[in-house]
Amino acid sequence: MSSNPRQLPSAVLRSVVTTAMIVLGFMAPWTLLPANAHAAGTTASAQAVKAAGGDSADEFSYSDLRAAIADKAVKSATLSPASFEAEVVLKDGSKRKVGYPPTDEALADELSAAGAKVKIDTGFATARSQFPWGALMMLGGIGAMIAAMFFLQRKHAKAARAGQDMQSKNAQKEGELPSVRFSDIAGCDEAVQEASELVDFLKAPLEYRRLGAKMPSGLMLYGPPGTGKTLLAKAVAGEAGAAFYAMSGSDFVEMFVGVGAARVRDVFAKARLNTPAIIFIDEVDAVGAKRGGGSGGGGGHREADQTLNQLLVEMDGFGGNERLLVIAATNRLDTLDPALLRPGRFSRHVHVGPPSEDGRLSILNVHAKGKPLAEDVDLPQLAKVTAGSSGAELAEMLNEGAIMAARGKRPEITHEDLFEGFLRVVAGPRKASAMLAAGEREAVAYHEAGHVLCAELCPSVDKTLHATINPRGQAAGFAVVGRSDRALHTAQHIHEQLIYILGGRAAEHVIYGTVSSGAANDLEKANTIARAAVEQYGLSPAVGQIVNSQSGFAEQTKATIDAEIRRIVEDAYRDAIAMVQEHREQLERLTQALLRAGDIDHLEIAAAMEGSTPAARRPNLQPLPDPEPEFVADLDDAPGDAPERRLWLPGRSTAGQAIAAFRSERDDSHRGPAARA
Numbered sequence: 300m301s302s303n304p305r306q307l308p309s310a311v312l313r314s315v316v317t318t319a320m321i322v323l324g325f326m327a328p329w330t331l332l333p334a335n336a337h338a339a340g341t342t343a344s345a346q347a348v349k350a351a352g353g354d355s356a357d358e359f360s361y362s363d364l365r366a367a368i369a370d371k372a373v374k375s376a377t378l379s380p381a382s383f384e385a386e387v388v389l390k391d392g393s394k395r396k397v398g399y400p401p402t403d404e405a406l407a408d409e410l411s412a413a414g415a416k417v418k419i420d421t422g423f424a425t426a427r428s429q430f431p432w433g434a435l436m437m438l439g440g441i442g443a444m445i446a447a448m449f450f451l452q453r454k455h456a457k458a459a460r461a462g463q464d465m466q467s468k469n470a471q472k473e474g475e476l477p478s479v480r481f482s483d484i485a486g487c488d489e490a491v492q493e494a495s496e497l498v499d500f501l502k503a504p505l506e507y508r509r510l511g512a513k514m515p516s517g518l519m520l521y522g523p524p525g526t527g528k529t530l531l532a533k534a535v536a537g538e539a540g541a542a543f544y545a546m547s548g549s550d551f552v553e554m555f556v557g558v559g560a561a562r563v564r565d566v567f568a569k570a571r572l573n574t575p576a577i578i579f580i581d582e583v584d585a586v587g588a589k590r591g592g593g594s595g596g597g598g599g600h601r602e603a604d605q606t607l608n609q610l611l612v613e614m615d616g617f618g619g620n621e622r623l624l625v626i627a628a629t630n631r632l633d634t635l636d637p638a639l640l641r642p643g644r645f646s647r648h649v650h651v652g653p654p655s656e657d658g659r660l661s662i663l664n665v666h667a668k669g670k671p672l673a674e675d676v677d678l679p680q681l682a683k684v685t686a687g688s689s690g691a692e693l694a695e696m697l698n699e700g701a702i703m704a705a706r707g708k709r710p711e712i713t714h715e716d717l718f719e720g721f722l723r724v725v726a727g728p729r730k731a732s733a734m735l736a737a738g739e740r741e742a743v744a745y746h747e748a749g750h751v752l753c754a755e756l757c758p759s760v761d762k763t764l765h766a767t768i769n770p771r772g773q774a775a776g777f778a779v780v781g782r783s784d785r786a787l788h789t790a791q792h793i794h795e796q797l798i799y800i801l802g803g804r805a806a807e808h809v810i811y812g813t814v815s816s817g818a819a820n821d822l823e824k825a826n827t828i829a830r831a832a833v834e835q836y837g838l839s840p841a842v843g844q845i846v847n848s849q850s851g852f853a854e855q856t857k858a859t860i861d862a863e864i865r866r867i868v869e870d871a872y873r874d875a876i877a878m879v880q881e882h883r884e885q886l887e888r889l890t891q892a893l894l895r896a897g898d899i900d901h902l903e904i905a906a907a908m909e910g911s912t913p914a915a916r917r918p919n920l921q922p923l924p925d926p927e928p929e930f931v932a933d934l935d936d937a938p939g940d941a942p943e944r945r946l947w948l949p950g951r952s953t954a955g956q957a958i959a960a961f962r963s964e965r966d967d968s969h970r971g972p973a974a975r976a
């Protein structure tokens with residue numbers, strides 16, 4: 300079942316709405332400093348790569364190790380997962396030291412299967428992934444709805460895997476056969492199903508040709524970062540026994556004119572001589588964005604244009620007779636030049652979305668292979684609370700958990716290790732050395748307590764799993780809220796989501812009368828969500844059901860949109876402040892608990908929240924004078940605590956009316972709680 304471009308909006312929406320909010324970080328003062336904390340990780344992984352590829356004659360290399368395993372010549376081995384080094388004793392008595400690639404997760408298993416005694420060594424020098432999770436955290440959540448965000452996240456994800464990629468590139472030279480199989484991919488069965496058809500094509504083209512079927516020349520994989528697009532492309536090659544050639548659109552961006560086109564020509568020429576072959580083009584949007592003209596597309600980049608043209612020429616050059624398949628991946632199908640998506644080129648589009656709960660569980664299972672888990676580990680539970688996480692994030696969480704266990708010299712990975720891994724993935728490592736002045740620490744505590752309080756009081760927001768004022772990554776403190784996969788965003792849900800996001804600022808506002816710069820990030824996130832509500836979900840009566848067209852919104856619509864975003868955010872902020880004011884006692888208890896312990900979990904939160912009851916606060920969409928009351932409907936999913944607040948069905952009000960209403964509303968609210976604080 301191949302989806303056509305017209306299905307894009309719903310698919311994008313789907314991919315986006317499951318990406319729920321999880322972490323709200325309070326930006327630490329040191330975030331403005333250049334982040335070089337990750338440099339160590341880079342070096343470590345570069346060393347691992349070097350060690351793994353060490354080929355000099357007197358050295359024992361990784362491939363020697365593989366050969367020894369195959370020959371069952373290894374007597375015993377001690378693995379140091381932290382530095383990716385193995386000390387092996389061969390059956391002939393000789394001792395060897397060798398680096399192994401971080402990607403080789405099955406090494407321990409294979410060694411013991413080959414009869415070797417395996418020990419995991421836990422004393423080590425630190426080697427951590429250089430993933431800037433902290434930066435990712437700032438992006439977290441519904442923010443991913445914005446295309447730009449896809450872009451940023453992808454960049455981070457890329458950086459995260461740079462080390463690994465280096466490794467896999469090392470292990471797998473261009474045109475080689477990947478060892479990845481469909482069984483390595485979980486949680487995206489439809490995409491795998493679709494891809495497996497192409498494998499049949501590649502394996503037995505004659506049968507298809509006999510029936511007059513033509514091999515599709517291109518497959519376009521689209522979806523958010525880290526969902527397994529590269530993995531899937533490799534698996535197609537692996538399953539079909541095809542040579543794998545990879546390039547990335549972003550490689551061409553900084554190049555001199557003509558270089559990208561030449562490289563495309565070169566790769567196609569090589570692949571043609573080595574069929575069956577897969578050519579994989581990652582980040583194809585970097586070269587395949589809409590060309591020239593059109594106000595929406597940032598066309599006009601000559602190098603990208605030339606590269607794209609060359610790609611089109613190459614793809615037109617094979618008439619479905621070659622056992623050559625081009626697979627491209629992008630986070631943003633909507634920005635691609637339509638010429639790329641035409642029949643004969645990338646006519647098949649396969650969505651690789653964020654995994655569902657079941658999908659996450661199978662991904663966790665795939666990556667838990669070869670990792671000894673303690674009895675208290677509950678993978679189904681982890682699959683539940685990690686809604687919105689990509690396959691790459693889940694894999695990283697397990698890996699971080701394993702590193703924590705190794706560091707703690709534990710024989711098995713415990714629940715706590717995995718939770719720490721999770722926190723590292725979403726926020727970065729603990730910053731033991733980070734210094735906060737006493738006053739700052741208190742402000743951070745109030746801020747986080749504000750988030751927790753609002754999450755607890757908003758019925759449609761998932762409850763806090765963990766809150767901390769122990770700095771991590773770029774955050775001085777943060778709250779992790781449980782996540783559920785949500786297919787629908789109602790106005791009510793978005794309003795409450797905003798209340799929660801703004802709860803930290805609201806608490807600062809109520810306590811200190813001012814809001815610190817650490818909370819700026821929350822405001823940004825709130826704006827992103829409000830924008831999506833207006834532009835994508837059609838939840839603003841004033842803007843109505845307009846969706847961004849090719850040429851962008853009209854100027855007048857843009858102004859209305861901005862006004863609506865502002866109204867929606869201010870409405871939520873006002874409710875957040877009211878909530879904090881009404882629950883000063885609970886806020887105080889939460890803050891004190893944070894100051895005392897640094898970290899709090901749901902039990903301590905429940906204790907601090909005693910005496911409160913969650914209650915829905917409805918989005919205050921100003922009632923406008925409307926002669927036809929049947930167009931005014933109550934929000935059906937909200938228990939009524941404010942009967943005078945009603946939702947206006949879109950399309951009944953003019954922009955002018957709504958803006959006027961919004962203004963009077965805003966002016967009132969500004970003299971309200973905020974001013975009294």
Ligand SMILES: Nc1ncnc2c1ncn2[C@@H]1O[C@H](COP(=O)(O)OP(=O)(O)OP(=O)(O)O)[C@@H](O)[C@H]1O
Nearest residue numbers: 456483484485524525526527528529530690691694
């Ligand atoms: N569906 C999945 N099943 C199992 N592992 C996965 C899955 N998705 C991601 N991973 C893990 O995350 C790693 C990175 O995924 P991959 O590079 O394939 O993502 P991608 O979709 O290509 O991301 P990007 O858009 O950033 O290129 C994989 O090598 C794998 O370890």
Ligand SMILES: [Zn+2]
Nearest residue numbers: 323324803821
């Ligand atoms: Zn915050």
